[in-house]
Amino acid sequence: MSALRVLIVDDEAPARSRLRRLLDGFVEDGRIEAPVEAADGVEALERLAEAERPFDLAFLDVRMPEVDGFDVVERVAAERRPDVVFTTAYDEYALRAFRANATDYLLKPIDAERLEEALARVEDRRGDSEERDERLAALLDTLDEQAAAPPPDGDTGPPIERFTVQGVDRLVVVSAGDVIAAEVSDGITNLYVRQEGREGGAGIGRHLVGFTLDALEARLDPARFMRVHRSALVNLTCVREMVPWFSGRYKIVLTGGHEVTASRSRSRELRDRLSL
Template identity: 60%
Template sequence: MLRVLIADDEAPARSRLRRMLEPLAESGRIGPIEEAEDGVAALETLQTGAFDLAFLDVRMPGLDGFDVIDRLTPEARPAIVFTTAYDEYAIRAFEANAIDYLLKPIGAERLEGAIGRAERATDDADERLATLLDTLDGDARGAAPLPPTEPIRQLSVPARDRLIVVSAESILAAEVNDGITNLYVRASGETVTDRHIVPFTLDALESRLDRRHFMRIHRSAIVQIDRIREMIPWFSGRYKLVLDGGQEVIASRARSRELKERLAL
């Protein structure tokens, strides 16, 4: 069942859409339905709950529909359907990766199509992520490699008003999210994993780490092979890696094959 949010500053529009969704709720395709009366309330509601589908009016006070999705983290963003009386936002909705764009008054057939797309988007989310990782990995393999250098044994990372020196063997993984490189460190015998934001790229870090122990498992992540505790089969020959401390990272298909060879699986 899809958990749904209806965000519209016009109460009659929210009520009409809710009535149209009720038969789908009775059939079990739609679960809980919540409402938000403006963009600010929509953002707060989406950030505090796990929704599968959000119907966002384009023009709302406080934040418009596009402002709402711009402020959502990837983890909190459900499938988005824009609802509006205006057709000039269709291109922008496409660029925002909305699954549909419904003009008011919304017809039953168009609404059914949007629900079907949301169901498929929910079912295929993991597979689409896996495919994206493979695509990015292919792009990275086409880049010219950096010249090899002597592997580092230690490196310094900024922490408030000082620099902390960490050993290479304490590095669990490094990942890039939204253009920021995050370094995950856990010293031997410790139970807490520390995260540090570092001012260098994964390419630069990969060129300095000992490749006997570290491996690029997709374009945006490096892991220390010695810190892998589990390899969980994922989609189409890929693996989800569980590191010390429970951190999970997904390997692309090509890197999963390479990792299996390195570990003689």
């Protein structure tokens, strides 16, 4: 296999420099060409579109101003789209990265061993893209099967007490009682749950899940959970404060300090349900 053409995209110069240093060994081994850099998503799109030879691999930072890593993937022409390895300091983008057909997902600070694994995956993908796509399809099928969709004929059955969500490399069992809230952002459902901290204190964990709010709401106990906005579902037992907000709305403060703003109509219903 010929050396891969690589593009490094990150709006932070130190991050680009660190990744370039980590890649130096692969340049010396002849596995990749000397990387090209882009300081933001806009520059990345220009380089991807104007390169004489299409890039084989792009290391894309997720969070960038104006045009983020996911925007770059969506906007680049299909014939110019390289294999993508997302890089980020945040772990909540894993599911979205897989849905964007990313080859891998690296957390900053990037570890040399994980970088080697990511490059090997790209090389494997280019050697047998069909097999890799089948593995990705299988993963997404697994995620979709987790959707807590109502059974046929409108019979949702008894409320669920426990269910699984997809972690980065494992299935995580979540107790329904530990769910604080669920919110949709950019088409992705974010699940917020109570979890024990390393020193025994309570904290909040977040999971990206493959099911919709409608499906989740249909399977949770309606006496305990309420849809307070078309994009937000909360556990009523976790409500700690209701702060008057604009236009008759309430900002809801939940366990752990998590905040959700209710719509105006749902604010009235919420107030009634909590007998305020």
